[in-house]
Amino acid sequence: MLLEKEIGALQEGGVPIERLVQAAYPNAATGESVTQKYLGFLADEYKSDLTKMLFATSLCSDDINVSTDFRKVLSRPFSMGGLGGFPFSGFTGMVAFAHHIPDDGDAFIFYGPHIGITDSGELGRMIRPGQSKLSNSCGALMLALERMQQTEEVYVPHVVDYDYQQMLLENTLMPFKHEIVNAEDPKKEITEKAYFKIHKQINRLVRMSKQEFACNRIFLLGGIIINTSPGYHDYVDIRSFTVYNVSDLEAINPTSILNSKAFKEL
Ligand SMILES: [Zn+2]
16 A cells, blocks of 8 residues: 555656555455456356346445446346445335345345545545535545544434434444544545445345345445546445355355455456
């Protein structure tokens, strides 16, 4: 990983956005290449019929989250995500998704938070389409961070019906407040913690809904989306790829198969 001063030196010479993204997320790849890689993997290694696959996302409501091309290939995604990418549709949403899978098909869920990056490599902000000013991304996570960082009084989120997603998001992340605000880059750290919680919640919801899945397999792909300025590719830092065989879902240890031999030899 590049040091901060190295990033600074690179910027003066005009650094390609990929270098800046990979300075913060060394394993990030473009949404397009991630899509090709994983859909190819599903079709070739798992012999999955993509025309019978039901696709779901747990991504932030933010309009900027069009970064992967999965949705161009797999139509009619079931949208589980709310602010921050947390699966706000909950147990009910997961059960509904399970019931909608085509006969003899598979389930595929793509989940995770997102974070902007400026043309000079600053995380947590971005230029949006049609705008010239920088704005926060993810706005919900950056708002939560600002509230955690306030010093005049200790912030305590209270769930209210007119802003319950934001309040629940903040409640979920509050146990990590110390780690987040004291991190070298708190904006990056709150995004990491959001990923950690979303990953846990999706896995728990899948296990809770086991009896409702008529399909044999559930593919789970999790990562952090990195939003760049208009004109550049967006990137995804994949963190976990898990395949559940529904019949032995309880027994399965949901470890990522990223380290599996088949994956490495792609
Ligand atoms: Zn967002």
